[in-house]
Amino acid sequence: MGQQDLVSRLQEAFGDSIGAVQLESIDPWIEISADGLPDVCRYLRDQPDLKFDYLSCISGVDYFEPDPKKAAKLDGSPRTEVVYHLWSVSHKTSLVLKVILPRWKDDQEGVLPEVPSVADIWRTADWHEREVYDLSGVHFRGHPDLRRILCPEDWQGHPLRKDYEMPLEYHGIRCR
Amino acid sequence: MSTTKERSAENKVVEFDVRTDEMLVNMGPQHPSTHGVLRLVLRTDGEVVSEVTPHLGYLHRCAEKIGENLTPRQWIPYTDRMDYLAGMSMNLGWSLCVEKLMNLHVPEKARHLRVIIAEMQRIASHLVGMGAYGLDLGSFSPFLYAFREREKILDLFEEACGARLTYSYLTVGGATADLPPGWLQKCEAFLDQFLPVIDEYHALLTTNSIFIKRCAGIGVMSAEMATNYGCSGPVLRGSGVDLDLRRDGEEWYTNMYDGYAFEVIVEKDGHYPNDHVYPGVPPEAVLGDCWHRFYVRMLEVRQAIDLVRQAIDRYSSATDSYGEPVKLNEKLPKGEAYLETEAPRGQMGFYVVSDGSAIPYRARARSSCFCNLSVTSELCRNTLIADIPAIIGSLDIVMGEIDR
Structure with missing residues (x-):
């Protein structure tokens, strides 16, 4: 099935x-x-x-330019994208879905944007969502166990957000 | 055949008289059978493990963050350090992904060079997987036999690019240098010497009755579970799922293997392709268990020899260059690309987002071992402690790739 047919079929079934x-x-x-x-x-x-x-794969991409002088260069408005790469084992086809979120939930700085979890649909999503939460700072609603996975559990901030600043020290270890 | 369930049931009967308490056992991060710095917290009741919680991140080196600050060619050395047992395959995955974004087609000769190198790397990587698996199960000799041969491949790689572990040899546009004169003859001589040695490995492990007892029927994973968890490579094919990106992947990757004759190593009606040469499936083994994952790897070693031989023929007759020159600070076109390749341990995906400058806006690595490891909690539930190294070892994980 062509991509265009798939899109019209989805639009028919899910509308908005x-x-x-x-x-x-x-x-x-x-x-x-x-x-x-x-x-x-x-x-x-x-x-x-x-x-x-x-x-x-699930990837989080943060679109933001902290430097106001360069902000005009950013493609589109500041946002966080969650990208889902799907694959069909039997039909050997791939598909990319994107969820585009505001950088902060309800524009309240410090409150992570939310997406419903798909961990009950594909188990792969379990760890991948934990990773996106850990590094890109997206909250997955309904995830069975949303903890940090790569960074230590008491780490502050989400390193792959563009406004992230490396802490000065971590438990007495100099970071920068 | 004694399955895990029956065995744990037996154990419960034994332990009925001796009252035991639940105990949390910390396995790793310095445990040799966890293949690096993986920490497993086991909830045990006597010898039976009721719950396994993996903790990762000990080797996290912020590779993706670094990727946002370097040009694609500068990031190649960092990809080496992801799956450090298959550095060439990581270089290849990232290069192909960037080439897809740049719409850059590599010359014919570079294509065949990449097949030679990638398949040699597959042999080296599976040899470590095989040797270390023997080590996990308490047999030391296969490890030495495997490293004897791997050493020769590393010597060949050293001659081609100067490095033995972190190569940075394959790069955007092709390779950093052509193969040195006389290399192909040495490679062919190695393959001729290596082919009969595989029988030794099969004699040491595959048909070894202790080995079969340790891994046949252990850690059985159904095809649905393997797909649902996003497993890939030998772990997925060991469960009977017919998927190999070298044949089924995106055109950007399968182009490389255009015209090569090979069959995907997956069980059909109790047999593997070309398994008549080697000992067949023992009656104790169940599709999807540790033994099958191991056997798929061993057959892929044999398959890789054929692929290298085909590639050497094609490479010798190609007349163009080993690579398309790409500037170090070449501007990337605006856009994004995702590409998965079949690395020895599974499907290694790279995702690059560019805003039009020379440095990617986002560089993402989808690790195959990351997904393969995520099944451990489910596979290890209600098994014996002694089976945990057998299950983890059969997944053949490399922590460098999981933690990135």
Whole structure:
């Protein structure tokens, strides 16, 4: 099935949950609203002719320029994207979903943006969501065990956010 | 056949008389059977483990953060240090991903050079996996036999690029240098010498009855579970899922193997492709257990020899260059690309986002071992303590790649 057919089918089934669609880029992607994500994912996994049963990767990308002089160079407004790379083992096709979030929930600085967890759809998401939470600072609602995975549990901040500042010291160890 | 369940049931009967308490046992991060700095917290009741919690991050070196501050070619040495037993495959994965973003096609000769190097790396990597697995299960000799051969591959790599572990040899556009004169003959001589040696490995481990008892029927993973957890490589194929990115992957990657004859190593009707040469599946083994994961690796070593031989023929007849020159500070086109390659340990994915400058806006590595390791809690539930090294070893993890 072509990407365009898939998009119209999703739009028909989910309406407003499907946002911007970018089919011309290297890896065509579809934007999904945060709230509609679990339903769309379950549909993509369970439909026999789609069968996206393999979640390759979840990545968090933070779009922000802390330096106000360079802020104009940023492509689009400041945002955090969560990118889902899906793969179908039986049909050998891939699909990219994106959830675009504000950098802070309700624009309250310090409150992490939220996405529903898909860990009950693909178990891969369990650790991947923990990693995205740890490094990119996205809160996954409904995740069974949302703890830091790579950084120590008492680490402050989320290192892959563009406004992250390395702490001066950690338990008496000089960091910078 | 004694399955894990029956054995743990037996144990419970034995322990009925001797009252035991639950105990938390810390395995690692300095335990030799955890293959690096992995820490497992085991909740045990006597010899039976009821829960396993892996703790990672001891080797976290912020590779992705560093990737946001370096150009793609400068980041190549950092990819070496992810899966440090298969540095070449990591270089290749990242290079291909950046080439996909840049829409850069490498010359014919570079393509075949990459196949030679990547498949030699697969042999070296699986040899460590095989040797260390023997070590985990208490047999020391296979380790020495495996390293004897691996040493020869490292010598070849050293001659090609000067390094023995962290190569940075394959790079964006092709390779950093051509293979030195006389290298191909040495490589062929190695393959001729290596082929009969594989029988020794099979005699030492595959058909060894103690080895079979330790890993057949242990850690059985169904195909659905392996897919759902995002397992890949020999771990996925050992469960009978027919997926190998060298055949099924994206065109950017499968292009490299265009015209090569090879069969995906996966069980069909109780047999593996070309397994008639080697001892077959023992009656105790169940599809998806530790033994099958090990055996898939061993057959991939044999397959890699064929692929290297085919690649040497093609490389010798190619007339163009070993690489397309790419400037160190070459500007990347605006956009993003994701590409997965079949590294020895599974599907290694790289994701690059560019804002149009020479330095990626975001560099992301999807690690195969990270996903392969995430099944441990479920695989190790209600097994014996002694089976934990057997299960972890069969996943063949490298912590450098998990923690990045």
